[in-house]
Amino acid sequence: MASSKAVQAHLVAAFRDECRRRGLASTHQREVIYRVAASRIDHPTPEAIYDLVKREIPSVSLATVYKNLNIFLEAGLLREVTMHHGSLRLDPNTHPHHHLVCERCKSIADLPGEGVEPVRIRSKLPKGFRVERYSVEFTGLCPKCAQRQ
Amino acid sequence: MASSKAVQAHLVAAFRDECRRRGLASTHQREVIYRVAASRIDHPTPEAIYDLVKREIPSVSLATVYKNLNIFLEAGLLREVTMHHGSLRLDPNTHPHHHLVCERCKSIADLPGEGVEPVRIRSKLPKGFRVERYSVEFTGLCPKCAQRQ
DNA sequence: TACTGTTTGATAACAATTATCCGCCAATGT
DNA sequence: ACATTGGCGGATAATTGTTATCAAACAGTA
16 A cells, blocks of 8 residues: 555646646645645545645635635546535435536436435445435536537 | 426425424415425525525515525425535545535545445436436435434 | 514625735746 | 746635524414
């Protein structure tokens, strides 16, 4: 198993390449923000990343963190856990079902629970996690957006 | 197939019962907000619901819509599409994988892509939807929160 | 009908995110 | 190495989504 440092070194190298490829300046702030975000497995918020980056660069601005995180998202170096963090989205269907999410227009369509064969878990879950329900999120392009592509 | 009106009538009746059961006053605003939210399959935002309710009750306040939607969420009459709508959550893992989400503390843990057998779709997808990837979201209680229960 | 605890509507407050603007720095060419 | 320049960072205002506050109006009950 690769050590955490080796993994980070690899990631940072890949990051530098990606910057060059995209014509992005590789600044100290940008590198630290990326390294911090990429090394976290707890799906941090921008604020959390800001706090961590501040330990290395006390003068860093929250706006810089946001700007760079958005750049990384566009570049595909990071993903957002959900495309719907901007605003509450309501679902009147309280029965098990799944979602088709358009990554362009953010629309959400339903797939009934029976539309997907029961999901089977192979590996062990983290010790002690109690699953109450699950749903599959299919991400892609809705008919309208796929057509306009 | 039941007509939309019949479905709505049924939902509204169930809604009245639920209000009585919970000691909630059944006001006109509350009923309309519920009916509008429950009849939508497009997973609307509070703003969208507000706009729709205003057609029936022009004097309705946005705050009233929010307050009632939160009441409905607590009562389990509606669900939120994602538990992470408050703030952006970043994911450095750009490979296929799944999430274990704690509904109490909102923490997110990963399950590697191989941890789940490939998901099989039974029914037809909406004509023209182009799936690019999928991930399973397991919702429940993380070890810490399960213990504290 | 009168009473009491909710609910509503208007709006202030708050939180998350984005825009603006200016001084500065990284990348490129010389 | 040096100068040039377009992008970048920092401070902060503005915007957006949501919640808190509070007086007036209303629903549920006697």
